[in-house]
Amino acid sequence: MSSYSVTAASPAQKWLAGTLVIAYALITIMPLLWIIATGFKSPSDAIAYPPKVTFEPTLEGYVNLFTTRTRVTPETLEQLGEPTTWYDRIVRQYDMVIAGPSRFGERFLNSVIIGFGSTFLSVFLGTLAAYAFSRFKVPLKDDLLFFVLSTRMMPPIAVAIPIFLMFRTLGLSDTHAGMILLYTAVNLSLAVWLLKGFIDEIPREYEEAALIDGYTRFQAFYKVVLPQAATGIASTAIFCLIFAWNEYAFAVLLTSGNAQTAPPFIPTIIGVGGQDWPAVAAGATIFLVPVMVFTILLRKHLLRGITFGAVRK
Amino acid sequence: MAEVTLSHITKRFVRETALSDVSLTIPDGSFVVLLGPTGAGKTTTLRLIAGLDRPDAGDITIGGASVLDLTPAQRDVAMVFQQYSLYPHMTVRENLAFPLRSPVLRTPEDEITRKIAEVAEVLHIAHKLDNKATALSGGEMQRVSIGRALVRDPQLFLMDEPLSSLDAKLRSDLRVELKRIHAALGATLLYVTHDQIEAMTMATHVGVLDRGRLVQFGPPREIYENPVNLTVAGRLGLPRINALPADLFPGAPAGAATIGLRPEHIVHGEGQAAQVTRVEHLGDQTRLHLSLAGHDIVTLTDPHTDLALGDSLAIAPRNPLYFAADGARIA
Ligand SMILES: Nc1ncnc2c1ncn2[C@@H]1O[C@H](COP(=O)(O)OP(=O)(O)OP(=O)(O)O)[C@@H](O)[C@H]1O
Numbered sequence: 304m305s306s307y308s309v310t311a312a313s314p315a316q317k318w319l320a321g322t323l324v325i326a327y328a329l330i331t332i333m334p335l336l337w338i339i340a341t342g343f344k345s346p347s348d349a350i351a352y353p354p355k356v357t358f359e360p361t362l363e364g365y366v367n368l369f370t371t372r373t374r375v376t377p378e379t380l381e382q383l384g385e386p387t388t389w390y391d392r393i394v395r396q397y398d399m400v401i402a403g404p405s406r407f408g409e410r411f412l413n414s415v416i417i418g419f420g421s422t423f424l425s426v427f428l429g430t431l432a433a434y435a436f437s438r439f440k441v442p443l444k445d446d447l448l449f450f451v452l453s454t455r456m457m458p459p460i461a462v463a464i465p466i467f468l469m470f471r472t473l474g475l476s477d478t479h480a481g482m483i484l485l486y487t488a489v490n491l492s493l494a495v496w497l498l499k500g501f502i503d504e505i506p507r508e509y510e511e512a513a514l515i516d517g518y519t520r521f522q523a524f525y526k527v528v529l530p531q532a533a534t535g536i537a538s539t540a541i542f543c544l545i546f547a548w549n550e551y552a553f554a555v556l557l558t559s560g561n562a563q564t565a566p567p568f569i570p571t572i573i574g575v576g577g578q579d580w581p582a583v584a585a586g587a588t589i590f591l592v593p594v595m596v597f598t599i600l601l602r603k604h605l606l607r608g609i610t611f612g613a614v615r616k
Numbered sequence: 617m618a619e620v621t622l623s624h625i626t627k628r629f630v631r632e633t634a635l636s637d638v639s640l641t642i643p644d645g646s647f648v649v650l651l652g653p654t655g656a657g658k659t660t661t662l663r664l665i666a667g668l669d670r671p672d673a674g675d676i677t678i679g680g681a682s683v684l685d686l687t688p689a690q691r692d693v694a695m696v697f698q699q700y701s702l703y704p705h706m707t708v709r710e711n712l713a714f715p716l717r718s719p720v721l722r723t724p725e726d727e728i729t730r731k732i733a734e735v736a737e738v739l740h741i742a743h744k745l746d747n748k749a750t751a752l753s754g755g756e757m758q759r760v761s762i763g764r765a766l767v768r769d770p771q772l773f774l775m776d777e778p779l780s781s782l783d784a785k786l787r788s789d790l791r792v793e794l795k796r797i798h799a800a801l802g803a804t805l806l807y808v809t810h811d812q813i814e815a816m817t818m819a820t821h822v823g824v825l826d827r828g829r830l831v832q833f834g835p836p837r838e839i840y841e842n843p844v845n846l847t848v849a850g851r852l853g854l855p856r857i858n859a860l861p862a863d864l865f866p867g868a869p870a871g872a873a874t875i876g877l878r879p880e881h882i883v884h885g886e887g888q889a890a891q892v893t894r895v896e897h898l899g900d901q902t903r904l905h906l907s908l909a910g911h912d913i914v915t916l917t918d919p920h921t922d923l924a925l926g927d928s929l930a931i932a933p934r935n936p937l938y939f940a941a942d943g944a945r946i947a
């Protein structure tokens with residue numbers, strides 16, 4: 304065995320690369336860790352100065368996130384007797400009782416419906432359009448592709464006013480369908496361009512073989528092209544979901560009582576005497592989970608994208 | 617199985633004409649080999665018959681009826697592609713089952729299992745059936761793609777250089793196997809190759825394409841012994857036919873510009889003296905490189921020859937082929 308190789312890294316190189324990657328990961332993950340930690344702090348720990356790195360964890364933020372509470376007189380409190388649940392106990396410290404669930408659950412569900420709905424629609428329409436652009440003779444193909452891209456040449460919020468008026472006229476304001484349509488429209492151009500790149504890479508011979516093997520064009524697309532485009536579809540879906548999930552400006556503008564998503568809702572959580580930072584942080588933490596899970600679930604496809612090679616017969 | 621005809625087929629691409637006015641009849645049960653230099657239009661011919669491309673002019677019939685308006689699936693042909701023919705996301709078994717499971721065939725599962733086992737046996741891929749298609753060597757992939765055609769029983773098999781990345785032993789085994797299948801099934805095949813042995817041993821008919829035109833069509837011996845022009849003469853024969861100025865030897869007919877000499881057209885020991893410039897012992901034969909008046913000639917001689925570099929050998933033509941200045945055969 305020779306100790307020198309063109310492709311394999313030496314131990315020193317590996318060590319250096321490892322250190323750099325870990326250092327970079329730590330720096331980027333710091334804000335995230337801080338948010339997660341803040342979710343478990345008490346309101347006073349959360350705003351303490353200098354900031355507290357060690358603290359006594361409490362679930363107060365989470366309780367406040369999911370409930371609404373009312374202050375009651377000490378007499379009433381006494382009449383109620385001992386708190387029966389752990390969250391009652393937390394609330395009683397502040398002379399309060401739980402009045403009911405907060406709207407966070409609804410808002411979170413709205414985010415899930417709108418985020419995943421528009422992601423599905425963007426990827427679905429994007430894949431069909433990209434396939435057509437990639438494989439068929441479309442009149443004015445290049446102009447159409449440029450037009451599709453041009454919808455992203457300004458920040459979407461620049462057209463906020465026309466969209467606001469349009470939504471109001473069409474009755475789409477504050478509806479799930481309206482938000483799904485809007486996010487799909489914004490994401491579609493990205494989806495078409497990304498997916499066209501991936502589909503261009505798949506040799507036509509595979510579909511042609513399927514056509515000769517007795518399948519229709521749609522079946523060939525479904526059974527041969529789609530599985531091979533899985534990598535591209537997965538990464539496109541992640542991009543689309545991240546945009547729709549995190550979108551704030553349109554959500555503030557177009558939604559309120561009915562279809563409001565989590566991003567405009569979380570910062571409005573008010574606690575005793577001002578912003579309830581632990582509850583906000585708890586909301587942000589829970590809000591991160593779906594995108595994280597989605598990305599981890601699709602990671603297999605993302606990684607496979609690197610090693611996936613075309614096959615010569 | 618069925619007779620396939622191409623009549624006056626023309627196919628243009630943006631920049632070039634890939635086929636021009638090609639007419640060809642592939643008789644029922646025949647094994648037709650298409651020969652031609654790279655870019656001659658061989659793959660294009662197969663794609664037109666399969667229905668992957670549409671000719672700009674002309675008609676194609678299978679079993680007597682025009683197929684121009686039929687989809688590839690409706691044409692009932694099987695094709696082995698020159699490249700990229702295995703579905704990379706499937707195992708070998710799934711690849712072989714794919715055509716059988718198509719909506720056109722809808723083969724019962726037990727029959728699929730039986731057919732796959734049969735084909736895997738013939739092609740020596742039984743031990744690889746559960747491999748991913750990407751986890752195969754080039755030769756194995758090629759065998760699986762032949763297998764994917766053989767599991768079916770189509771009107772016509774189209775094969776685009778199917779044996780090109782196999783080693784010599786496997787190649788000759790599969791040649792015999794394909795020939796056996798052809799005879800056993802009475803299958804009709806259209807087969808593209810660059811390999812002279814494949815053409816000579818398997819074909820019932822050979823078609824020679826050159827720059828989009830079908831220059832000659834006939835039994836392989838006729839193509840070999842009676843080529844219509846210099847290009848066709850150069851396609852078959854190993855070592856290649858020697859094309860020399862016609863006046864190098866006496867007796868050229870009027871108008872002959874080139875004399876074509878295959879090894880069997882060269883008599884040793886009489887005529888003009890040539891110098892031996894190289895002797896290649898190939899085992900079963902010996903190739904002799906000669907120089908005559910500044911022209912190189914390659915011919916064959918006895919495997920145990922004593923001739924060596926620098927020796928002199930008299931040679932004379934016997935029943936050679938003569939070609940005019942434009943390459944057309946004149947005698
Ligand atoms: N899709 C296409 N677009 C444009 N030109 C094409 C296309 N397919 C083939 N051609 C051209 O048509 C001609 C014939 O190509 P074809 O693939 O039939 O050659 P071939 O005889 O199969 O060659 P080879 O032995 O290299 O496979 C070539 O000049 C080629 O460049």
Ligand SMILES: [Mg+2]
Pocket residue numbers: 658659660698776
């Ligand atoms: Mg070819």
